[in-house]
Amino acid sequence: MSELTSDHISHLAHLSRLELSSEEQERFASQLTGIVGYVEQLSEVDTSKVKQPLGVTGMTNVLAADVVRGEDDPRTVARDSLLAGAPAREGAFIEVRAVLGEEVTGA
Amino acid sequence: MSENLHLLTVEEASAGLVAGHFTSVELTKACLAQIEKLDGKVNAFVRVEADLARRQAVESDARRAAGKALGPLDGIPYNLKDVYATKDSPTTASSHILEDWQAPYDATVYRKLCEAGAVLLGKTNTDEFTMGGSTENSYYGVTRNPWNLERVAGGSSGGPAASMAAHFGMFAIGTDTGGSIRQPAGFCGVTGLRPTYGRVSRFGELPMASSFDQTGVLAKTVRDAAMVLEVISGVDPLDATSSPEPVKPYLSLLKDNEKPLKGVRVGVAAEFFGEGVDPRCEQLVREGIEVLKAQGAEIVEVSLPHLRYAIAAYYILVPAEVSSNMARYDGIHFGQSIERNDPKAGTSLNDVYSKTRGEYLGAEVKRRIILGAHVLSSGYYDQYYNEAERVRTVIAQEFAETFEKVDVLAAPVSPAVAFKIGEKVSDPLAMYKEDVLTVPVNVGVISGLSVPCGFVDGMPVGLQLMAGKFREEEILKVGAAYQQVTEWHKQPAPLLNQ
Numbered sequence: 329m330s331e332l333t334s335d336h337i338s339h340l341a342h343l344s345r346l347e348l349s350s351e352e353q354e355r356f357a358s359q360l361t362g363i364v365g366y367v368e369q370l371s372e373v374d375t376s377k378v379k380q381p382l383g384v385t386g387m388t389n390v391l392a393a394d395v396v397r398g399e400d401d402p403r404t405v406a407r408d409s410l411l412a413g414a415p416a417r418e419g420a421f422i423e424v425r426a427v428l429g430e431e432v433t434g435a
Numbered sequence: 436m437s438e439n440l441h442l443l444t445v446e447e448a449s450a451g452l453v454a455g456h457f458t459s460v461e462l463t464k465a466c467l468a469q470i471e472k473l474d475g476k477v478n479a480f481v482r483v484e485a486d487l488a489r490r491q492a493v494e495s496d497a498r499r500a501a502g503k504a505l506g507p508l509d510g511i512p513y514n515l516k517d518v519y520a521t522k523d524s525p526t527t528a529s530s531h532i533l534e535d536w537q538a539p540y541d542a543t544v545y546r547k548l549c550e551a552g553a554v555l556l557g558k559t560n561t562d563e564f565t566m567g568g569s570t571e572n573s574y575y576g577v578t579r580n581p582w583n584l585e586r587v588a589g590g591s592s593g594g595p596a597a598s599m600a601a602h603f604g605m606f607a608i609g610t611d612t613g614g615s616i617r618q619p620a621g622f623c624g625v626t627g628l629r630p631t632y633g634r635v636s637r638f639g640e641l642p643m644a645s646s647f648d649q650t651g652v653l654a655k656t657v658r659d660a661a662m663v664l665e666v667i668s669g670v671d672p673l674d675a676t677s678s679p680e681p682v683k684p685y686l687s688l689l690k691d692n693e694k695p696l697k698g699v700r701v702g703v704a705a706e707f708f709g710e711g712v713d714p715r716c717e718q719l720v721r722e723g724i725e726v727l728k729a730q731g732a733e734i735v736e737v738s739l740p741h742l743r744y745a746i747a748a749y750y751i752l753v754p755a756e757v758s759s760n761m762a763r764y765d766g767i768h769f770g771q772s773i774e775r776n777d778p779k780a781g782t783s784l785n786d787v788y789s790k791t792r793g794e795y796l797g798a799e800v801k802r803r804i805i806l807g808a809h810v811l812s813s814g815y816y817d818q819y820y821n822e823a824e825r826v827r828t829v830i831a832q833e834f835a836e837t838f839e840k841v842d843v844l845a846a847p848v849s850p851a852v853a854f855k856i857g858e859k860v861s862d863p864l865a866m867y868k869e870d871v872l873t874v875p876v877n878v879g880v881i882s883g884l885s886v887p888c889g890f891v892d893g894m895p896v897g898l899q900l901m902a903g904k905f906r907e908e909e910i911l912k913v914g915a916a917y918q919q920v921t922e923w924h925k926q927p928a929p930l931l932n933q
Contacts, residue, residue, distance in 0.1 A: 347793030375825035382828040390675040409539035413769030
C-alpha cells in the first residue's frame with residue numbers, strides 16, 4: 329500500500345493551485361493514504377479483455393449547427409452579464425495580474 | 436379549502452387546479468407557510484424565493500383563467516437543489532466561493548420547468564458542489580432529517596429530500612452522481628428517481644463529475660416522479676451528452692390493475708446484501724421484494740461478482756473529474772476572490788488562484804481535488820485512472836448482461852438508516868462507503884429509484900430498484916405497483932405533528 333507523504337500533498341496542491349495549511353497537508357496525507365489503499369483493490373480485477381473503455385453516452389461526434397444565435401435568442405448570454413461576475417475588469421476585459429515573469433518574481 | 440394544501444401530491448394538486456378547487460396562489464402560499472413554520476428546524480433551503488414564487492403563481496392562475504394552462508405542472512410549487520443556474524435567483528452550490536453568485540443564464544431544467552408553468556419556491560441545500568453524503572459539507576449549515584433532527588438528511592441532495600418529507604412543496608429537482616438522490620430519499624422516507632445518464636440535460640447544472648452527474652426527481656410518490664421526468668427529459672442542443680433517445684409518456688405507461696407486475700422479472704443479487712448491511716434493513720427490503728412477487732412479479736436470483744469494485748472505481752474516476760471541473764473556480768472569472776475581498780493577500784497571479792481556492796473551498800472539495808490530481812499525475816495515471824475506466828467497463832457489461840435476464844434489480848439503497856450528525860465527518864473513507872449500494876448505478880450507466888419500504892429505529896429505509904439504460908419506465912412501473920399496495924410513503928415525519 330502506497331503512503332502519501334505531506335510533501336507529496338504539498339506538490340499536488342501546488343499543481344492544483346490550491347493553498348493548504350500545513351495542518352491540512354498532514355490531515356490529507358493520512359486520509360488519502362487510507363483512501364488510496366482502499367481503491368488499490370482494483371488491481372484484483374481481470375481487465376485484460378477490455379479493449380476500449382466505456383463511452384458513457386454511446387454517441388460519437390455530437391456536433392452543433394454552425395450558426396450564430398441572435399441576441400434575442402433566449403439562450404444567448406450577453407457579454408456584459410458574463411463579465412459582471414469577474415472581480416476585476418477594465419471595460420470589456422477581465423483584468424489579471426502580470427503573468428510574464430511570474431515564476432521569477434513570484435517564486 | 437386552503438388548509439393543508441402543502442400535503443398534496445403533484446397529481447392531486449394538478450387535479451385540484453384543473454377542477455378549480457384552489458388556485459396556484461393558494462397552493463404556493465400553503466407551501467411557503469409550511470417552510471416558514473418548519474424550515475428553521477430543518478434547514479432544507481439555502482434561499483426561499485417567496486416573491487418569485489408568488490409572481491409565478493399569479494401568472495399561472497392568469498393563464499389558467501384564460502384557458503391557456505401549460506400542462507400538468509402548471510402552477511405546481513417545487514424547489515431546485517442549489518446547483519442549477521437561474522437568472523431569477525442566485526446559485527451557490529452550497530459553497531462559500533459562490534456566495535451571492537448570480538448566474539447569467541438559465542439551466543435547461545429550469546427553463547423547461549418555467550415553460551411547463553411550475554412555481555419555484557427556492558433553492559435547497561446540498562453538500563458543497565454535491566460532494567458528500569450528508570449535507571454536512573454545506574457552507575450554509577447541515578440539513579436535518581425531519582424524522583429525527585439529530586440525524587442527517589443524507590446527501591448530497593439532503594435539502595431536496597428533507598423538503599419532500601417536510602412537505603415544503605410538491606416535488607424537488609436534484610442531482611445524483613453516486614447516489615445523491617436515492618440515498619437522501621431513502622434516509623428521509625421519500626421517493627427519489629435517478630434517470631440514466633443523458634436522459635435529462637445538464638446544461639446549467641454546476642458539474643461535479645461530468646461522466647456521472649445526472650439530474651433527477653425527488654417526490655412524494657413514484658407517479659409524481661414519472662410526471663416530472665416526462666417534462667424535464669429530452670435532448671438539448673446545449674448539452675452534447677444529452678440523449679436523443681425518445682422521451683416516453685412515463686405516467687401513462689404505469690398500470691393500475693390487479694396484477695400490475697405480471698410478466699415482470701425482478702432480479703435479486705446476493706452482492707447487494709453483503710457484509711455491512713444492517714440485517715433489519717435487509718429484512719424490510721426482502722419483505723418489499725415479497726410485495727412485488729404478490730403483485731405478479733417473478734423473482735430471479737442473479738449474480739454481479741464485480742459489483743464490489745464499483746466504489747473503488749468511483750472514488751478514482753470522480754475525484755479525477757472533480758479536480759478538472761473545479762479548475763474553473765479560479766478567483767478570476769466569477770465567484771468569490773481574494774482579488775475582490777482582500778487584494779493585498781497576494782502578489783502574483785498564482786496567489787490569486789491558490790489563495791482564493793484555499794480560502795473559499797471547503798475541506799471535502801479540497802480533498803477530492805488533491806486525490807484527483809494524485810490519480811491523474813504521471814506515473815499513476817495508468818495504474819489508477821485507466822484501470823478504473825476498465826473496471827467501470829467490466830461493471831457496465833455485467834449490468835447489461837444481467838438486464839437480458841431481468842427487467843429490474845431490487846436491493847437496499849443504503850447499508851443502514853440515517854446516521855447521527857457529526858458521526859462520520861472526520862472519516863472520509865467511512866463516508867464514501869455509505870455510497871456502496873448506490874454508486875453501481877452511476878458506474879454502470881443505468882437508472883435507479885428509491886422508494887420507502889419500512890422503518891428501523893423510527894428511521895425510514897429505502898428499497899432500491901434499478902433498470903437498464905433508458906428503461907426508466909421499468910423501475911417506475913415496479914415502484915408505482917409497490918406504492919399501490921403499501922403505505923410507507925404516506926407516513927408523516929414526526930416533525931409534521933409539532
